[in-house]
Amino acid sequence: xxxxxxCKRVLDPYxxxxxxxDGSAVNLDNVKMAMNPFDEIAVEEALRLKEAGSVTEVVxxxxxxxxxxxxxxxxxxxxxxxxxxVESDQDIEPLAVAKVLKAVCxxxxxxxxxxxxxxxxxxxxxxxxxxxxxxNWAQGxxxxxxxxxxxxxxxxxxxxxxxxxxxxxxxxxxxxxxxxNEPRYASLPNIMKAKKKPLDKKPLAxxxxxxxxxxxxxxxxxxxxxxxxxxxxxxxxxxEKLKTEAKVI
Amino acid sequence: xxxxxLSDEQQLIADTVREFVRxxxxxxxxxxxxxxxxPEELGRHLTQTVQSMGFAGFNFPEEVxxxxxxxxxxxxxxxxxxxxxxxxxxxxxxxxxILMACEGEQRERYLLxxxxxDKFDALALTEPNAGSDVRGMQCYAKPDGDDxxxxxxxHFISHANLADFVIVxxxxxxxxxxxxxxxxxxxxxxxxxxxxxxIDKGYNSVSHRGYHNCILSxxxxxxxxSQILGELHRGFDIANQWLFGTRLxxxxxxxxxxxxxxxxxxxxxxxxxxxxxxxxxxxxxSFKLADMITEIDAAEWLTLAAAWRVDQGLEANREIASxxxxxxxxxxxxxxxxxxxxxxxxxxxxxxxxxxWRDARVExxxxxxxxxxxxxxxxxxxxxxxx
Numbered sequence: 001x002x003x004x005x006x007c008k009r010v011l012d013p014y015x016x017x018x019x020x021x022d023g024s025a026v027n028l029d030n031v032k033m034a035m036n037p038f039d040e041i042a043v044e045e046a047l048r049l050k051e052a053g054s055v056t057e058v059v060x061x062x063x064x065x066x067x068x069x070x071x072x073x074x075x076x077x078x079x080x081x082x083x084x085x086v087e088s089d090q091d092i093e094p095l096a097v098a099k100v101l102k103a104v105c106x107x108x109x110x111x112x113x114x115x116x117x118x119x120x121x122x123x124x125x126x127x128x129x130x131x132x133x134x135x136n137w138a139q140g141x142x143x144x145x146x147x148x149x150x151x152x153x154x155x156x157x158x159x160x161x162x163x164x165x166x167x168x169x170x171x172x173x174x175x176x177x178x179x180x181n182e183p184r185y186a187s188l189p190n191i192m193k194a195k196k197k198p199l200d201k202k203p204l205a206x207x208x209x210x211x212x213x214x215x216x217x218x219x220x221x222x223x224x225x226x227x228x229x230x231x232x233x234x235x236x237x238x239x240e241k242l243k244t245e246a247k248v249i
Numbered sequence: 250x251x252x253x254x255l256s257d258e259q260q261l262i263a264d265t266v267r268e269f270v271r272x273x274x275x276x277x278x279x280x281x282x283x284x285x286x287x288p289e290e291l292g293r294h295l296t297q298t299v300q301s302m303g304f305a306g307f308n309f310p311e312e313v314x315x316x317x318x319x320x321x322x323x324x325x326x327x328x329x330x331x332x333x334x335x336x337x338x339x340x341x342x343x344x345x346x347i348l349m350a351c352e353g354e355q356r357e358r359y360l361l362x363x364x365x366x367d368k369f370d371a372l373a374l375t376e377p378n379a380g381s382d383v384r385g386m387q388c389y390a391k392p393d394g395d396d397x398x399x400x401x402x403x404h405f406i407s408h409a410n411l412a413d414f415v416i417v418x419x420x421x422x423x424x425x426x427x428x429x430x431x432x433x434x435x436x437x438x439x440x441x442x443x444x445x446x447x448i449d450k451g452y453n454s455v456s457h458r459g460y461h462n463c464i465l466s467x468x469x470x471x472x473x474x475s476q477i478l479g480e481l482h483r484g485f486d487i488a489n490q491w492l493f494g495t496r497l498x499x500x501x502x503x504x505x506x507x508x509x510x511x512x513x514x515x516x517x518x519x520x521x522x523x524x525x526x527x528x529x530x531x532x533x534x535s536f537k538l539a540d541m542i543t544e545i546d547a548a549e550w551l552t553l554a555a556a557w558r559v560d561q562g563l564e565a566n567r568e569i570a571s572x573x574x575x576x577x578x579x580x581x582x583x584x585x586x587x588x589x590x591x592x593x594x595x596x597x598x599x600x601x602x603x604x605x606w607r608d609a610r611v612e613x614x615x616x617x618x619x620x621x622x623x624x625x626x627x628x629x630x631x632x633x634x635x636x
Contacts, residue, residue: 191261
């Protein structure tokens with residue numbers, strides 16, 4: 001079974017996001033970028049499924065500019081077998097992402113699509129669900145565990161108030177939550193091999209997909225600054241402060 | 250054509266090591282600096298992680314199980330490791346290049362396990378009365394049949410506390426030269442636990458707390474000739490052939506550390522307000538930033554260019570000395586200015602800057618003092634002009 005795994009290039013999560021002076025967008029000029037951390041978890045899980053013998057090939061996909069090739073090389077250096085870059089010079093919305101991925105799935109015919117539950121830039125958390133809908137495949141979102149058993153994927157989902165276990169008929173789309181695994185580092189031998197692994201490029205413009213914008217960004221603002229905390233020296237002092245200052249008890 | 254960019258592989262190597270330092274090293278460094286110790290389990294975990302990443306022995310050729318990286322790539326790894334605490338990055342296995350001189354059975358016993366990260370090495374040159382004047386060493390070995398009987402001591406031996414074996418330079422005789430008698434030096438491989446050989450805790454250093462230096466003592470220690478690394482009396486030949494790597498590594502470590510220090514300082518100059526505006530808007534601070542980044546970039550190019558010369562098979566002794574000299578002195582200035590920008594808070598151990606500043610001090614001393622580097626550089630310039 002082939003696994004398709006998505007890898008979005010986003011702002012490095014360790015870097016503080018800054019909004020452009022005109023308030024139109026987050027500044028990405030000369031800023032360190034990285035693979036979306038949830039996608040990194042998806043790549044790791046695909047590799048583990050391959051090591052367990054459930055998956056035979058891991059194909060990494062990204063939609064973005066030429067620099068997204070670096071993100072795909074990282075997936076290859078982690079151990080993915082080959083990569084596909086859908087070349088687009090602008091950031092496209094989740095619906096368009098789902099359409100593009102559907103086109104890739106139609107061509108590649110994977111048995112399983114693994115995605116991050118969301119990208120840490122837009123935080124939309126929509127592409128995976130919409131892709132499953134368009135493909136008319138089973139979906140398991142926010143998964144913290146996956147086991148493949150023949151034609152079935154047994155997944156555990158992290159939902160409000162607990163865990164939900166689902167059996168999905170393959171092919172299926174799953175989206176990774178934080179606790180699914182801890183991604184490996186790229187290994188030196190795989191880094192040296194990554195260059196030789198195939199990386200196909202397809203211009204988005206040639207795919208005949210409507211990627212017109214449907215969402216207008218009205219404004220962006222920084223989150224409210226958090227006040228510095230204080231250390232209290234006893235539980236009694238904590239209770240006192242909760243009563244008199246925070247007024248929550 | 251002049252090409253100054255990194256290859257995709259080199260970029261990935263640097264990014265991977267940087268991520269390793271960020272995830273595995275940074276969270277522990279303040280505690281390690283305060284306690285002066287690395288918990289054994291943490292050290293083991295770090296080494297195992299590096300082994301699983303296939304980065305152990307990255308500085309060795311593939312035919313002996315190493316990473317087979319060119320000198321520029323090795324320098325990039327060292328640069329990124331420089332961002333982290335020395336006490337912790339020492340568990341990133343990269344044995345002394347001099348082990349390439351191992352022959353026959355020595356390869357199985359020392360070279361191969363060291364490259365894998367299964368055995369740790371240390372290198373011992375310095376003695377209480379032999380610092381820059383290395384040949385003035387008093388540690389000596391007397392022949393006894395096919396064996397050697399060693400007496401004397403070594404000090405400032407970095408991370409020998411972790412070493413399974415130590416590469417030790419010992420005087421094995423004297424020759425007459427036109428400038429008077431000169432000691433002949435031989436390099437030996439000495440296992441921890443060899444009778445008559447002890448490794449003891451050294452001094453408490455202001456720099457790199459948690460990274461220990463040790464005192465080695467030899468008391469009628471018997472070493473068979475099979476423990477000689479390279480040839481008898483030719484210890485400095487192999488040292489000269491392989492030890493350039495450590496000076497290049499020090500330069501690269503300093504560049505990485507300065508970059509880390511700068512990247513942690515820059516946002517503060519935007520966030521910190523005095524007199525109603527960001528302090529970065531005051532020329533007194535902004536010009537410091539300009540000087541710091543210029544010096545960091547200059548040191549980086551000097552270091553990478555020296556590594557590039559090694560890869561091209563060009564003479565690089567002077568260039569490596571220049572890189573080591575400039576990068577170590579640059580780090581002193583950059584860490585000092587970072588503290589100045591942070592003001593009083595820069596001196597407190599809640600922030601890493603006082604540690605960076607303390608750590609920087611040793612860089613101008615170990616692996617050849619700044620004065621020795623200047624000597625190497627000027628000798629290289631003047632010798633061809635002297636008759």
